[in-house]
Amino acid sequence: MSLVWLNGRLLPVSEARIDPSDRGFLLGDGLFETMWLVDGVVPRLERHLSRLADGCSVLMLSCPEPGVLRGAIADLVDALRVRNGSLRLTVTRGCGPRGVMPPGDVRPTVLLTWAPPVSGGAARTIRLGVSRYVRDGASPLARVKSLNYLPSVMTRMEAAAAGFDDALLPGVGGVVAEASAANVVFLLDGMVVTPPVADGALPGTSRGRLLETGFCFEGSVPLGRLKDVRAAWLVSALSVVPVGAIGGRALAGDAGLEMVIRALLFG
Structure with missing residues (x-):
C-alpha cells in the first residue's frame, strides 16, 4: 500500500486530502525539501532541516x-518498508481566507511522501540552453525552496521546445545562477567553480557538501565565459548529471573529476 505522512498521520495516498483553501495550493505559500534516502538513512538530513528552518524564517512561517x-x-520509511529512494517534505502556511494576508491563527500543513530510487550513478550527458528567466540573488526568496516554481517549470518547458534537456538561469548582471532544478559546477580555467548565492544560486545541500570539502569554490561565471567552460555537471540531492553541451558547443568533459564529485556526494 502506498502511504504518505500528513499532519502527523500515516495515510493511504487514496485517503490523503489537502484542504481546497490551503495557501500552498492557492498561492504557492510554502516550502519543500527533496531528500535522498539510502540504506534507510537521509544523507545530510541536518543540512536539509537547517535550510527548511532558514526558509521558514524568511517566510515568517x-x-x-x-x-x-x-x-x-x-x-514513513518503516511503514513502507523501503530503504532507498527519495523523500519530499512539503510545508505550507495551511488554510486561510481569500486574499493575500494570512490568518492570525496559522496551522501549517506538513506532507511527507516517498518515491522510488533515482540513480546517482552514471547518467547520459545533457544539453543546456540559456533561459530568459533571471534569478535575483539579492531577493530573500532566491535563497529558499519555495513552492513558487514557475520560472523553473517554464525554463524546462522552453528548453525542451528548443531542443535542449535543460537550461541555465542567469543571475542579475549577466552571470550564471543555476539550472532549473539543480546547482551547476563548472571546470573553468583549470578550477572547479560553482556560482555564489549572491548570483542567484540556491544554497543546495550537495553544493554545500562540495564547497565544505574544498573540492570547489564559489565564483561568478559570466555568460560570456560559457564558451571557455571545459566541463560541467548539474548537482542536486539526488543526482550528478554531466553536461555534454551548452548551446551549440560541445564540452570535453572530465571523467576523473566526475568520479570525485560522485564519491563526495554518493560514495
Missing part, C-alpha cells in the same frame, strides 16, 4: 519541530 520531522521520516 512557523517551522515544524526537527524532532517531529525526523520521526515522520522514520515512521
Whole structure:
C-alpha cells in the first residue's frame, strides 16, 4: 500500500486530502525539501532541516519541530518498508481566507511522501540552453525552496521546445545562477567553480557538501565565459548529471573529476 505522512498521520495516498483553501495550493505559500534516502538513512538530513528552518524564517512561517520531522521520516520509511529512494517534505502556511494576508491563527500543513530510487550513478550527458528567466540573488526568496516554481517549470518547458534537456538561469548582471532544478559546477580555467548565492544560486545541500570539502569554490561565471567552460555537471540531492553541451558547443568533459564529485556526494 502506498502511504504518505500528513499532519502527523500515516495515510493511504487514496485517503490523503489537502484542504481546497490551503495557501500552498492557492498561492504557492510554502516550502519543500527533496531528500535522498539510502540504506534507510537521509544523507545530510541536518543540512536539509537547517535550510527548511532558514526558509521558514524568511517566510515568517512557523517551522515544524526537527524532532517531529525526523520521526515522520522514520515512521514513513518503516511503514513502507523501503530503504532507498527519495523523500519530499512539503510545508505550507495551511488554510486561510481569500486574499493575500494570512490568518492570525496559522496551522501549517506538513506532507511527507516517498518515491522510488533515482540513480546517482552514471547518467547520459545533457544539453543546456540559456533561459530568459533571471534569478535575483539579492531577493530573500532566491535563497529558499519555495513552492513558487514557475520560472523553473517554464525554463524546462522552453528548453525542451528548443531542443535542449535543460537550461541555465542567469543571475542579475549577466552571470550564471543555476539550472532549473539543480546547482551547476563548472571546470573553468583549470578550477572547479560553482556560482555564489549572491548570483542567484540556491544554497543546495550537495553544493554545500562540495564547497565544505574544498573540492570547489564559489565564483561568478559570466555568460560570456560559457564558451571557455571545459566541463560541467548539474548537482542536486539526488543526482550528478554531466553536461555534454551548452548551446551549440560541445564540452570535453572530465571523467576523473566526475568520479570525485560522485564519491563526495554518493560514495
